[in-house]
Amino acid sequence: MLNPFAAVRRPVLVTGPLADEGLSETETVRLLLAARDLHQPAAYRPRVYALLLMLYTVCLPIDSALAADVEDLGHDRGRHEIDTRIRGGTTKRKAIPSHTWQALQSYLDGRTAGPLFTTASGGRLDEPAVWRLLRSLARRAGLPQAETIHPHALKTSTITHALDRPHARIERVQAWADHKDARTTGRYSRWPGQPDGAPGHGPAEALVHALRLAAGGRAGGSG
Numbered sequence: 001m002l003n004p005f006a007a008v009r010r011p012v013l014v015t016g017p018l019a020d021e022g023l024s025e026t027e028t029v030r031l032l033l034a035a036r037d038l039h040q041p042a043a044y045r046p047r048v049y050a051l052l053l054m055l056y057t058v059c060l061p062i063d064s065a066l067a068a069d070v071e072d073l074g075h076d077r078g079r080h081e082i083d084t085r086i087r088g089g090t091t092k093r094k095a096i097p098s099h100t101w102q103a104l105q106s107y108l109d110g111r112t113a114g115p116l117f118t119t120a121s122g123g124r125l126d127e128p129a130v131w132r133l134l135r136s137l138a139r140r141a142g143l144p145q146a147e148t149i150h151p152h153a154l155k156t157s158t159i160t161h162a163l164d165r166p167h168a169r170i171e172r173v174q175a176w177a178d179h180k181d182a183r184t185t186g187r188y189s190r191w192p193g194q195p196d197g198a199p200g201h202g203p204a205e206a207l208v209h210a211l212r213l214a215a216g217g218r219a220g221g222s223g
Contacts, residue, residue, distance in 0.1 A: 023157040027143055028056065029210040034141040036211075044120075046107035048133060051117055051125075053100040055154035057207065059162075059176050060084060060094070062151035066125055068116040070108065086178045094176075099208045127151065159188040 023031065036049045054065050064084045072083045073096075080101040081093050096104070115124040130151050138146035145153070155177070162173050163185075174185040 030141040034137045038140045050103040050107040056158045057097045057100045163189040
């Protein structure tokens with residue numbers, strides 16, 4: 001008797017390090033520079049730059065970023081925050097690094113209500129649009145993952161980069177990444193068994209430094 005499911009493609013179970021279209025820190029900088037400086041039309045550069053920074057430095061999944069409203073932003077005890085919806089229907093307060101906050105405020109330009117990330121007509125930005133946008137930016141940045149990159153790659157990459165930082169504590173990265181099990185977090189490490197990064201501000205500070213160096217090199221080359 002023929003098996004009716006013989007032609008059905010079965011999911012591949014990953015037991016080792018995650019097989020994902022992750023980015024190196026250098027590639028992340030190139031992608032963000034493309035978002036900040038090369039995105040067309042130029043009027044939407046602040047939006048895409050702020051969105052990618054939120055995904056990377058706040059460790060947000062794309063659905064949480066797109067579901068957020070401006071009213072979810074806040075400030076408490078000297079730090080900027082966002083109340084974000086995570087899996088399971090719960091809400092979690094997450095810190096926003098200062099460079100990301102500044103980019104977000106530049107994009108919002110005084111807007112105080114409505115979807116955090118909007119279309120040109122003011123509607124909520126959707127995930128298919130972000131997929132297309134990200135691949136267009138990756139092509140502009142000359143990334144080898146340009147045809148396969150997806151929004152989750154930003155979260156995948158930032159967790160890996162956090163685990164690569166000196167003196168990382170996997171339990172802190174786990175909490176930041178919203179993982180229920182530390183074994184899930186550990187799968188993102190390029191050095192299994194020796195997580196050595198720090199969440200949130202570590203990758204953000206390194207990113208800002210690299211962006212400034214890239215901008216300085218470009219300015220110096222144009223003189």
